[in-house]
Amino acid sequence: MASRTSTLKFFSLLIYPPKVFMVLKATLAEFPALNGQSVSYAVLEFPSGTTNPPHAHPRSAELLVLIEGTLEVGFVDTKNNLFTQNLQAGDLFVFPKGLVHFQYNADSQNPALAISAFGSASAGTVSIPTTLFATNIDDNVLALSFKTDVPTIQKLKAGLALEP
Known part of the structure; x- marks a missing residue:
């Protein structure tokens, strides 16, 4: 009898201690x-x-x-x-x-x-953070929504910027 290995039903997750979440x-x-x-x-x-x-x-x-x-x-x-x-x-x-x-x-x-x-x-x-601050929602809209100023919004966005 021939043996078959199903690659469709098996999935392996590599678990190792990361430094970040x-x-x-x-x-x-x-x-x-x-x-x-x-x-x-x-x-x-x-x-x-x-x-x-x-x-x-x-x-x-x-x-x-x-x-x-x-x-x-x-x-x-x-x-x-x-x-x-x-x-x-x-x-x-x-x-x-x-x-x-x-x-x-x-x-x-x-x-x-x-x-x-x-x-x-x-x-x-x-x-939620990415959706709000790492997209192109206008800084003024976010500043008004969070009752803050544009520089604060820009700081939040800078902290979520994707690294190249």
């Missing part, structure tokens, strides 16, 4: 075998003192399980109520579909490792 995704874009499966996941690696900035997933809720370390997590509901929780290894947390949420490793000594599952092969990610 890293997301290693297994979504439809990285793993075509997820087409039509309504599932994907991500490995989130948090060195000490790092954050996964406020963001949202427009096509799926997120179920996060903390494998190692501690995380402060939270989301904001549609009435602007903030829900937060301090997670320990083994804890689960649900971020509802489409709501802005974040994770933060406040531990100054130890990294944190989490796995997130999504109910979509392509949950999508909308990064």
Whole structure:
């Protein structure tokens, strides 16, 4: 009997201790075998003192399980109520579909490792800082929206500029 290896059903995530926050995704874009499966996941690696900035997933809720370390997590509901929780290894947390949420490793000594599952092969990610300050939204519009001045907006944009 001939043996066949399926390259469509296998995907490997290289995990190593990064110096900055890293997301290693297994979504439809990285793993075509997820087409039509309504599932994907991500490995989130948090060195000490790092954050996964406020963001949202427009096509799926997120179920996060903390494998190692501690995380402060939270989301904001549609009435602007903030829900937060301090997670320990083994804890689960649900971020509802489409709501802005974040994770933060406040531990100054130890990294944190989490796995997130999504109910979509392509949950999508909308990064709030990038969407607002690393696009071409007019500085005056942002300054008026945040009740600040244009130089402050330009400082925020400079901090998010992509490195060449």
